[in-house]
Amino acid sequence: MASTQVMQETEESSAEQEAEAVVEKRKKYEFIEDIPGVGPATAEKLREMGFHTVESLATATIKELTQAGVGEKQAAKIIAEARDSLALSFIRADELIKMRQSIKRLSTGSKALDELLGGGLETQTITEFYGEYGVGKSILCHQLAVNVQLPEEKGGLNGSAVYLDTENTFRAEWIVRMSRALGLDPVQTAKNIIYCEAFNSDHQILILEKADKVIQENNVKLIIVDSLTSHFRSEYLGREMLAERQQKLNSHLHRLVRLSRAFNACAVVTNQVMAKPDQFFAMAVEAVGGHIVSHTSHTRIFLRRTAGGPVRIGRLVSSPYLPEGERIFKITEEGIKDISEEDEVKRRR
Numbered sequence: 001m002a003s004t005q006v007m008q009e010t011e012e013s014s015a016e017q018e019a020e021a022v023v024e025k026r027k028k029y030e031f032i033e034d035i036p037g038v039g040p041a042t043a044e045k046l047r048e049m050g051f052h053t054v055e056s057l058a059t060a061t062i063k064e065l066t067q068a069g070v071g072e073k074q075a076a077k078i079i080a081e082a083r084d085s086l087a088l089s090f091i092r093a094d095e096l097i098k099m100r101q102s103i104k105r106l107s108t109g110s111k112a113l114d115e116l117l118g119g120g121l122e123t124q125t126i127t128e129f130y131g132e133y134g135v136g137k138s139i140l141c142h143q144l145a146v147n148v149q150l151p152e153e154k155g156g157l158n159g160s161a162v163y164l165d166t167e168n169t170f171r172a173e174w175i176v177r178m179s180r181a182l183g184l185d186p187v188q189t190a191k192n193i194i195y196c197e198a199f200n201s202d203h204q205i206l207i208l209e210k211a212d213k214v215i216q217e218n219n220v221k222l223i224i225v226d227s228l229t230s231h232f233r234s235e236y237l238g239r240e241m242l243a244e245r246q247q248k249l250n251s252h253l254h255r256l257v258r259l260s261r262a263f264n265a266c267a268v269v270t271n272q273v274m275a276k277p278d279q280f281f282a283m284a285v286e287a288v289g290g291h292i293v294s295h296t297s298h299t300r301i302f303l304r305r306t307a308g309g310p311v312r313i314g315r316l317v318s319s320p321y322l323p324e325g326e327r328i329f330k331i332t333e334e335g336i337k338d339i340s341e342e343d344e345v346k347r348r349r
Contacts, residue, residue, distance in 0.1 A: 028085040029054045035081050037074050045069055052213035055262030058082035106266050107155025109143045109336035110329035113314050118322050124261045130271035130287040131303035136312055136331045137270040141226045142174040143335045145193050148222040159221025160192035164207055166230045181334035201231035208255050221265045228269040229288040246292045253296040311339055
């Protein structure tokens with residue numbers, strides 16, 4: 001048994017080393033000026049538009065670069081060079097398996113909820129939490145912003161967090177209580193959370209477009225948008241503005257996907273819900289944003305209350321590879337926790 005375990009650990013270690021070697025082999029350019037075709041003047045224009053890193057250029061489109069005064073052919077060449085330094089265009093599935101060794105997971109603070117998500121929130125994907133007001137979406141985001149600072153062996157990513165707040169729901173008091181419960185220094189924990197409040201949808205989009213430099217300089221491993229649709233919902237009213245709203249939401253979400261993949265970070269969004277009064281036997285609410293949001297979010301969790309108390313139910317609605325299911329957790333003064341046997345007895349009464 002011992003020899004078998006040693007062999008498995010050796011195989012896992014070698015797989016991780018191969019994955020790291022594949023990634024390291026591709027890194028050629030440190031600054032955008034290092035890319036052929038990007039001179040000082042072009043680099044300055046690109047930075048003004050929010051392209052501060054090679055990763056951001058690798059995930060850009062030709063149309064975006066032409067706005068900086070770069071010709072279409074030159075833009076295509078710059079993007080191709082940036083992409084070649086970061087990733088291969090075509091790979092075999094076995095190589096993809098090795099590359100997925102670099103994907104990490106972030107704990108929610110609840111073992112039951114982590115189990116539902118296959119071990120925690122995945123990096124390089126968008127995880128969406130949606131539900132009615134007061135169900136605990138923002139509290140869960142606070143918990144993730146603290147947990148991401150933990151070492152990997154304790155369920156964290158040993159990094160910092162960017163918290164984009166659109167509803168003025170961020171409270172430092174939660175960070176203090178949660179960090180103390182985990183044995184972390186509250187002041188240092190707060191320093192590792194980069195907060196920004198968005199005042200309208202255009203400001204929200206702009207913040208994310210300019211975020212790549214902040215993410216790179218601060219070792220950000222978690223990007224939170226709380227909430228995704230609040231400003232869009234209040235500003236784009238009526239059916240005649242629906243198409244424009246959905247186009248902007250689509251572009252905004254794809255920018256978030258590109259950032260999470262470029263920096264191997266978790267992307268988390270919260271979403272509001274709207275009532276469905278015509279539904280009697282199906283779910284009485286559904287997430288705002290329609291098919292655009294549901295298609296772009298890789299993992300979707302619907303949060304709802306139980307009959308009473310701090311207990312919540314998380315239902316996995318959509319995932320690329322995990323089955324649907326439900327798990328129970330609770331919200332305490334110290335954050336997200338698993339329920340005790342006593343809580344379960346009270347819930348069933």
